[in-house]
Amino acid sequence: MSILSVEGVHVYFGGLKALAGVNLSVEEGHIHGLIGPNGSGKTTLCNTISGFYRPISGKITFCGNDLSSFRPHERIRQGLSRTFQDLQVFGEMTALENVMVGQHYKGRGGLISMLLRTSYFQHEEKETREKALRFLANVGLGEFERRRANRLSFGQQRLLELARALVSEPSLLILDEPAAGLSLTMVEHLTKILKDLRDRQGVTIVLIEHVIRLVMGISDRITVLDHGERISEGTPDEIRRNAQVITAYLGKTVNHAAN
């Protein structure tokens, strides 16, 4: 069953066509790879699904609901969570606080309960903290709970962002280049975490990635974008052999030479 479906989405920045009628259908429980050359519209598509950009036309359906009726901050409640291409942790907050913010949308206690420190508030705060600690430990950052995020290493910040996205227990997780800038061991660590998410917890993942080995290795299906359009879709093997994809990445002459 398809959990996310993007139909004919157009996004323009002024006169620039960023997305020209993109179609995408993500099956539940899959890791769906999204690849394409630089500027092909992958991140724009992510940001459109997150609600930061408004499509001029087209429709995005998530779990059967039309997403356009939800404002960007309401989408996490629908089960949509994400990480960002350029690290976007809350640098001045501790690692623990970062992951606690990831549970913000679940909080029910209002200003009054915060002022009076009601038992409900204390209970909620304790649960949030404990859950955050659990998720930090899960990505291997357990010992850094009190360290400020901007003093973590680059790879640790990537993992922290992942923990922050996961703590909301999303049904769909969008990862925008999670392996960019990571060392090989870190990439392996990440691969293991992602496989575990899909196989044990049934999280659906949209994975944008330039590290081809990672994306080919774990994706169930792959969509290739170029110039804001979908040029191909299929299993990793099909994509590897697709002439159009090779052209998009390497140019025409190389493709001829390969033939």
Place this chain on the structure above:
Amino acid sequence: MSMEIILQQITGGLAIGCVYALIALGFSMMLRATDLLNFAQGEFLMMGAYFGYTLLTYTPLPYIAVFILASLLTGLLGVLVERLTLRPIREQQSPVLNLIIATVGIGICLRIIAQVVWGAEPIRYPTRIGEGAVLVAGLPISSMHIWIILLAVASMFALHLFLQRTLSGMAWRAAAYDHATAEILGIGFSKIVALTFGISGALAGAAGVLLAPLFFVSQDIWLIGPRAFAAAALGQFSILGTMIGGPVLGLIETMAAGYISSAYKNGIAYAITIIILMVIAVPKVPSSGSVGQLYARIPLMEVLAWPAERMKHWRHILLFIGGLITLFLPAVLGGYEIHILVLIMIYMIEALGLQLVIGYGGSIVIGHAAFVGVGAYASALLSLKMGVPFPFSLMGAAVFTGLLGLVFAPILRLPGHYCAIATLGFGEIMNLVMSNWTSVTNGYSGLSKIPKPQLGPFIVKSDYGFYYLALIVLLLVYGGLNRLINSRFGRALVAAKENEMASTAMGINVTWFRSQTLAIGAVCGGIGGSLYAHFNGFISPDGFSIVESIGFLTMVVVGGLGSLPGAMIGTVVVFGIPEALRGLAEYRMLVYGALLVLFMMRLPGGLTDSVPRVVAFIMKTRGGVKK
């Protein structure tokens, strides 16, 4: 209305408008090239006017020569100020707030220097042009207006030629478009910034020499600076647009003053600024950059690397000693000191509110005194006109200012410096209302005989009684804010300040959180204002002006952004310096302005940030740090 008057109004409006355009061109150029809003632009105008005055009085030079000379001098001053103060701050990669505050500090310093050199009394300008009127098609037009328009247009034309025809001008345009690329092509950004400050200083100076003959020269003419910003906004910050925006603003102002109300004339420019900014400058996509902060604050905890238990232990001991001292302080102090202490505590309450908005919310608000004033007036009116007992007038003031905060909260959607200028405008408009809604506020003469607070059977009459009343309110406000900050609300707020995009993705409704913050900050201001009204027994619009707003900003910044104790320490310092420097008379304000600039240059994290730094330094030199 006769043709004659209409024509005079039009030329008058155009003349003022041309002056606005010159000032506003400085704003536009600065925003284009350096992404900085110079809050000292009005003071440069003032300096230009004074330079012109001195030259006209002590040299036989003709007006035109003085006009050119004074502009050049002011331009030079601009370059100097940038080189000495702003460049070091910019080179630390400080965020926009630091630069804004530094320019505010520079403005204060220039005002005091002018006061020391030329005296506080308004001076009549010795004009050598434009006396009398010329007849145009049989109708008299003030020749002064014609001179102003001609000289202003000539200056703008010169600027246009410079930007279009000279190599430096083209370099400036290239850098304004994309300074990274321009830098690669060999256009040094520092030179461009210096050039921008030189030109915008010279333009402001020219505006000063043109404007002064219409008014008296005094330190107060700096207020025209922020008002002229509306001309830049009208022109959408393009050079040509600003040139047209100035005269349009001048005409709108004069027409509105003539046909609607002259009392609110000065508010029109601010209203235009706010409206236009709300239309063109609200970002459609949440930003992923940090808005407010500022500085990598080092928590003392991290420096000492003490276990939480030990920190707690020390905190309890300190709290106990501090509590004892505050409780018994009145027993050893005289009446005057107590009076000052009560005022300091009231200011602390107000500053804490602003700390929440700026330090945690990351919105640069320069209109906090308006909330304080509205709270003071609301509380005073409730008890004077309706006989509402004190606790309820205090609550009424709190609720009313809170609602006012919510109503104006959309302003906080504006990014950094736009938010600063829009809130400054909001403050000025509120101040105009206090001054001109005479039937309710009694205008400039203010409200007096505000009753002392009555709590049940007790009337808080003495300063001693007030000491404890203010102390209790202060503790409640501090405790409340502290609890809010250390909860989901505070986390969401800091997250939104750090990164709007990521926090939106985490489900935080950034706009709504900012609105709540402004409302809570306003409530604190309103509570402080209410206490002040009942403590002082007299309030007038003067006590809630832009100068007060800047005072609050200083308290928060000097103490340390993003720290509640910082706001209180800052209040003591800002309040204490003028008290301690009584002997220096007017120079003490100079110290105050210089402090702002120095803090931004050397201690952008404020006093609360300096303690951990000093501790870290000591520990490092002793070599006793174990990693």
